[in-house]
């Protein structure tokens with residue numbers, strides 16, 4: 055039969071994170087969300103709590119084996135306090151899982167500080183001319199004595215402005231599509247590396263920006279994974295990190311709905327709390343239903359990964375639909391708060407803008423997820439899972 059229970063360990067960890075999220079993150083979320091400063095303090099505390107090392111080796115400070123459900127649970131819980139900080143365990147997991155295929159020198163230099171929340175590392179795949187069609191990237195890695203010279207531009211990169219180093223995907227000149235693409239660890243202070251801030255409608259603290267590579271020398275020791283096969287490992291982790299992103303958006307939405315429940319019980323119009331009007335309470339009921347359905351989808355995707363079953367389609371479903379559900383739920387919560395829902399001192403407007411990043415493009419657009427799902431359905435000839 056089926057079980058929707060988290061394990062005792064998962065529940066305990068979630069409780070610690072929920073306390074931290076409610077007491078330390080939530081009270082300052084609105085201020086942090088309005089600033090482009092990277093929240094190093096809070097990021098360090100995530101490191102202290104052990105949440106940045108989920109699924110990464112213990113010798114570097116991680117929890118050990120891959121634990122997709124725990125990653126999802128952690129991001130969901132943290133997002134109630136701060137969705138931007140909740141993205142950190144996902145980003146660290148994406149970077150860390152790839153660094154495990156790099157030299158000892160690189161692993162020892164970067165993994166402990168990343169997992170401890172002392173340094174950030176970015177992932178630079180997108181370019182001005184290639185996003186969804188990532189394998190059309192043009193950044194080159196030309197072999198030279200002792201390593202490579204990298205030239206090109208990356209854009210829309212999370213953590214670009216604060217990263218100590220970045221995973222850069224670049225191709226051997228003369229190759230096309232995914233063939234000949236390798237991944238390199240590029241220290242951001244290497245000669246020839248430049249960065250420029252980009253401002254989005256939300257997600258300001260994540261240090262979104264572009265990275266310029268002008269004849270940057272990268273030694274052999276900084277190759278990540280196999281030469282010419284750089285796409286493989288990043289795509290394998292995207293496979294389940296997408297479900298954690300869905301839960302992150304839903305965690306923020308649930309918080310807005312809970313705040314709307316509390317507010318609607320104390321705000322009175324026409325002599326009654328507005329919660330007594332079905333025009334208000336049914337909105338909450340509808341959004342709660344959708345949020346719960348979307349959560350179950352995400353957790354199923356993570357459970358499939360955990361139990362070694364095919365999960366790519368469900369991970370893609372968890373990336374396109376839950377952010378939409380979350381945006382809609384936050385909008386309902388904003389409306390229940392009336393003018394306060396729109397006010398900058400309340401968190402709903404910030405959550406709305408932050409969630410939009412994942413709905414529009416971050417980690418792949420909705421259309422690209424639907425392409426993956428449709429491809430899988432037509433290969434198997436059924437919509438059943």
Ligand SMILES: Cc1cc2nc3c(=O)[nH]c(=O)nc-3n(C[C@H](O)[C@H](O)[C@H](O)COP(=O)(O)OP(=O)(O)OC[C@H]3O[C@@H](n4cnc5c(N)ncnc54)[C@H](O)[C@@H]3O)c2cc1C
Nearest residue numbers: 177178179180185186210211212411415416417418419421
């Ligand atoms: C907040 C944020 C953070 C990000 N962080 C990073 C990061 O850390 N690292 C990184 O490398 N990138 C990052 N990105 C970039 C992101 O991965 C890309 O924006 C995304 O892959 C889409 O690429 P694009 O913006 O070039 O859009 P395009 O690929 O040009 O797509 C434009 C539109 O066309 C649609 N479209 C494209 N192809 C098809 C198709 N075949 N069928 C149907 N519709 C299609 C898309 O869905 C979209 O609506 C980030 C983006 C955001 C917004």
